[in-house]
Amino acid sequence: MLQPVGMARTWEAGSEVRGGLRMNAAFDANVRKQIESEVRTIKAEFHGVVPEASIDRVADESIQRLADSRVPQFVPLFVGRFTRERLRELVMSGSGSAK
Numbered sequence: 001m002l003q004p005v006g007m008a009r010t011w012e013a014g015s016e017v018r019g020g021l022r023m024n025a026a027f028d029a030n031v032r033k034q035i036e037s038e039v040r041t042i043k044a045e046f047h048g049v050v051p052e053a054s055i056d057r058v059a060d061e062s063i064q065r066l067a068d069s070r071v072p073q074f075v076p077l078f079v080g081r082f083t084r085e086r087l088r089e090l091v092m093s094g095s096g097s098a099k
Helices: 029-045 052-065 072-092
Strands: none
Touching (some): 029 072, 052 072
């Protein structure tokens, strides 16, 4: 479950989001909502091609790469881009499940 921390409406590191996605970085509620939406869109795009658990893992890796972003408003955009790139690489390599 999402866990609010303080009055700034940021979320505690390591909190779990719907669908198995974990965000181990602190982002405000708006950024988290946008990330969740982006990941849902990616799951729809790759439905039947890549297991949802694998998409969650790849998205988590993307989120971690962006954890210290100076402009968190761009994090959802880049999470989407990095996750899609990695998933396409996995599909092209014939590995439908990310490791």
